[in-house]
Amino acid sequence: MGGITSGVGIRAEERVPDRADDIHQPHSEYSSTVHCDLSIMSGQRKFFVGGNWKMNGDKASIDGIVSFMKGPLSPNTEVVVGCPQCYLMYTRQNMPDNVGVAAQNCYKSAKGAFTGEISPGMIKDLGCEWVILGHSERRHVFNEPDQLISEKVGHALESGMKVIPCIGEKLDEREGNRTEEVVFAQMKALLPNISDWSRVVIAYEPVWAIGTGKTATPDQAQEVHAKLRQWLRKNVNDQVADSTRIIYGGSVSPSNCEELAKKGDIDGFLVGGASLKPDFVKIINARG
Numbered sequence: 362m363g364g365i366t367s368g369v370g371i372r373a374e375e376r377v378p379d380r381a382d383d384i385h386q387p388h389s390e391y392s393s394t395v396h397c398d399l400s401i402m403s404g405q406r407k408f409f410v411g412g413n414w415k416m417n418g419d420k421a422s423i424d425g426i427v428s429f430m431k432g433p434l435s436p437n438t439e440v441v442v443g444c445p446q447c448y449l450m451y452t453r454q455n456m457p458d459n460v461g462v463a464a465q466n467c468y469k470s471a472k473g474a475f476t477g478e479i480s481p482g483m484i485k486d487l488g489c490e491w492v493i494l495g496h497s498e499r500r501h502v503f504n505e506p507d508q509l510i511s512e513k514v515g516h517a518l519e520s521g522m523k524v525i526p527c528i529g530e531k532l533d534e535r536e537g538n539r540t541e542e543v544v545f546a547q548m549k550a551l552l553p554n555i556s557d558w559s560r561v562v563i564a565y566e567p568v569w570a571i572g573t574g575k576t577a578t579p580d581q582a583q584e585v586h587a588k589l590r591q592w593l594r595k596n597v598n599d600q601v602a603d604s605t606r607i608i609y610g611g612s613v614s615p616s617n618c619e620e621l622a623k624k625g626d627i628d629g630f631l632v633g634g635a636s637l638k639p640d641f642v643k644i645i646n647a648r649g
């Protein structure tokens with residue numbers, strides 16, 4: 362298997378096979394504004410868009426987000442917002458029912474002497490189903506290692522939650538042609554603790570693209586997503602490879618989302634800054 366290219370001169374990407382039922386799937390009213398390459402879209406995976414508010418917001422600004430999240434949102438997209446822990450209940454109580462709510466972190470145990478931490482059970486108790494784990498800011502600002510992230514993922518799944526584990530390479534790793542090695546190692550660390558792939562959405566977020574305005578090009582993102590799907594096929598099975606959503610994060614915006622969404626292995630987005638603004642709805646509706 363060849364390495365992932367570091368920058369310009371991306372070689373031809375490996376695509377999932379064409380599917381006749383993809384071409385003939387019904388279109389919503391949103392489809393008229395989005396020109397997708399249907400020949401490479403998978404009909405098996407529902408488009409997924411998460412908004413990660415990070416450490417932003419207060420009750421007043423959440424009220425504003427709730428207003429624009431009334432949409433209309435494409436029924437073809439699963440939508441989740443990740444809010445600060447202290448606003449989980451407020452957000453769940455106010456957000457429309459068709460929008461899931463995620464915590465941005467949780468611990469690997471159900472309870473105990475872990476000051477400052479929260480458990481998956483507590484998140485569920487507030488009516489929230491999702492948790493984002495291993496975000497690059499957890500990995501690189503708070504020094505969370507692969508093993509801890511994997512254990513958190515395992516415990517969250519055992520607790521019945523749906524999980525968005527995040528992976529991605531740093532700039533020096535991409536420039537050193539180590540992208541594939543890094544993301545595969547992150548996936549390998551997760552694997553022993555993933556008991557139910559149907560409740561997992563993998564977020565590929567190159568660290569160099571997060572909050573920088575430097576989005577991976579659609580070809581760069583597609584190339585890594587296709588490699589990750591191949592990795593799932595080899596290390597898990599065909600069913601998991603075909604059905605697991607792999608979403609892209611890193612400076613996704615209303616202006617680049619439609620081109621990214623045309624790629625066959627990009628099953629949605631994890632959006633930071635742009636999820637705080639009304640145009641987030643355009644990103645949610647990027648594939649129609």
Ligand SMILES: O=C[C@H](O)COP(=O)(O)O
Binds near residue numbers: 566570571574612
């Ligand atoms: O979780 C989201 C990512 O960190 C992307 O953030 P960003 O869209 O602000 O670049």
